[in-house]
Amino acid sequence: MARINFVELPARNLAATKSFYSTAFSWSLTDFGPSYSCTLSGDVDIGLQGDLSDATKAPLAVIAVDNLEQALAAVEKAGGTISRPIFTFPGGRRFHFVDPSGNELAAMQAD
Numbered sequence: 001m002a003r004i005n006f007v008e009l010p011a012r013n014l015a016a017t018k019s020f021y022s023t024a025f026s027w028s029l030t031d032f033g034p035s036y037s038c039t040l041s042g043d044v045d046i047g048l049q050g051d052l053s054d055a056t057k058a059p060l061a062v063i064a065v066d067n068l069e070q071a072l073a074a075v076e077k078a079g080g081t082i083s084r085p086i087f088t089f090p091g092g093r094r095f096h097f098v099d100p101s102g103n104e105l106a107a108m109q110a111d
Contacts, residue, residue, distance in 0.1 A: 014050030
């Protein structure tokens with residue numbers, strides 16, 4: 001079953017944002033390169049995107065799916081608009097889409 005497994009936040013100051021969440025909520029964050037860090041709880045995780053050229057304007061809900069290509073086809077058939085085609089990242093592949101109300105989300109398939 002597809003479910004939201006990630007919420008990605010734009011982080012203008014990655015170090016300060018990591019420190020904030022670590023201090024405020026005792027979250028442990030794992031770095032994936034110089035501009036990305038996330039929790040790895042296995043539930044709904046938080047990602048911090050420090051590369052603002054890659055970050056969305058608002059928090060990005062990420063939906064875990066079993067088959068990325070089928071999910072992309074289903075999103076298009078349902079009237080969604082693909083805002084970023086399938087791409088790879090450490091841990092899997094994903095695409096971004098916009099729903100009919102203008103909300104941007106992503107669908108991902110883990111490696």
